[in-house]
Amino acid sequence: MVLALGVLTTNAQDNTTQKQKASTPKAAEPAPPSPGAPAPATATTPPATSQAKEVAVLKTSLGEMVLEFWPEVAPKHVENFKALAKKGFYDGTAFHRVIPGFMAQGGDPNTKDESKRSQWGMGNPGFTVNAEFNDRKHVRGVLSMARSASPNSAGSQFFVCLGDAPHLDKQYTAFGKLIKGDDVLGKIAAVPTGPRDVPQTRINLESVKIVGIDTIK
Numbered sequence: 001m002v003l004a005l006g007v008l009t010t011n012a013q014d015n016t017t018q019k020q021k022a023s024t025p026k027a028a029e030p031a032p033p034s035p036g037a038p039a040p041a042t043a044t045t046p047p048a049t050s051q052a053k054e055v056a057v058l059k060t061s062l063g064e065m066v067l068e069f070w071p072e073v074a075p076k077h078v079e080n081f082k083a084l085a086k087k088g089f090y091d092g093t094a095f096h097r098v099i100p101g102f103m104a105q106g107g108d109p110n111t112k113d114e115s116k117r118s119q120w121g122m123g124n125p126g127f128t129v130n131a132e133f134n135d136r137k138h139v140r141g142v143l144s145m146a147r148s149a150s151p152n153s154a155g156s157q158f159f160v161c162l163g164d165a166p167h168l169d170k171q172y173t174a175f176g177k178l179i180k181g182d183d184v185l186g187k188i189a190a191v192p193t194g195p196r197d198v199p200q201t202r203i204n205l206e207s208v209k210i211v212g213i214d215t216i217k
Contacts, residue, residue, distance in 0.1 A: 029167050030102040033146035033159040035124055055179070055213045056085060060095070061204040062188055065181030066216055067143050067160075073134035074175035077145055077154065080129050081175070084156055085208040089125065095203040096120040097196065100189045102165060105146055106205055107157040120198065124155035131173055138168040141178035141185065162189045180216065 058065045069078040084090060092112045097105040097120075110116045110123035131151040138144060138161050146157040154173060161168075162185065178185060191199045 030099050030165075032168060032172065033097065033103055033105045033144075033157065034148050035108070035122070035146050035153065035155055035157040053213050054082065054210050055216060056081070056176070057207075057209045057211055057216075058181075059206045059209070060184065060188070061202070061206065062191075063181060063184035065160075065184050066179050067176045068179045068213070069143075069176040070134075070136060070174070073136055074132040074173050076129050077132055077173050077175040080154075080156075081158065082210050084125060085210050088207075089156060090205055090208040093205045094199075095188060095205065096198055097159075098188060098191060098193055098199050098203070099162070099197050101163040103159040103161050104185070104188045104203075105157060105159040107146070109156065117198075121157075121196070124157070127155065128152055129154045132175070133170045133173060135170070136174040138165040138172065138174060140164065141182065142174050143176035143178070144168065144172045144174045147172065160185060 054069065056067045056069070058067065069081075071078045089109065090107060093106060093108060094111040095104045095106040096108055096111045097103075105121075108120055108123040109125070110119045110121075129145070129152070131147075131154070133151075136142065140161055140163050142161045144159055144161065145154040146159055147153045160178060188203055191201055191203055194200050
């Protein structure tokens with residue numbers, strides 16, 4: 001789910017993108033990250049709760065990254081990410097879409113299963129979170145939520161910016177930023193990709209732990 005977020009898109013979207021590139025003389029901006037299939041119509045947004053000074057520790061197959069949260073501008077998104085992480089929702093998923101200089105997208109439960117590779121980018125937790133667009137800029141290291149064409153379609157898929165992406169500002173909900181592990185982010189960006197920007201070598205997200213910032217060295 002990263003951009004109108006059609007980051008992880010269906011084949012039809014991919015074909016549309018190819019046609020646009022063929023008819024446009026200059027390179028188009030990368031498509032925003034997207035979660036693919038929308039969540040069920042009966043989905044509900046989990047209630048926001050008070051925010052503690054906590055950070056997320058992402059343990060990947062390429063190393064660890066630590067991200068801080070911005071509850072002051074996106075409280076519902078922060079609470080949603082924390083809640084999913086605390087119940088192990090992200091453990092065993094993968095970064096399924098990587099575009100150097102743009103973003104690395106993850107958080108799709110379908111990526112736990114290699115046999116569902118054709119469905120990567122279409123998974124969700126069964127509910128959605130309403131948009132909390134804000135003034136935080138999408139620059140390298142910023143944590144933001146993927147979504148489909150609907151502004152209120154974010155669920156579990158997120159992305160970390162690999163470079164400045166001003167066209168995403170106030171279009172996607174930025175809710176945190178990398179504070180440790182930029183070298184790991186660089187390693188993720190360097191992994192060769194294939195069709196649909198899927199990394200040729202799996203970038204596993206082994207776990208996401210929510211811990212107090214005072215425990216980070």
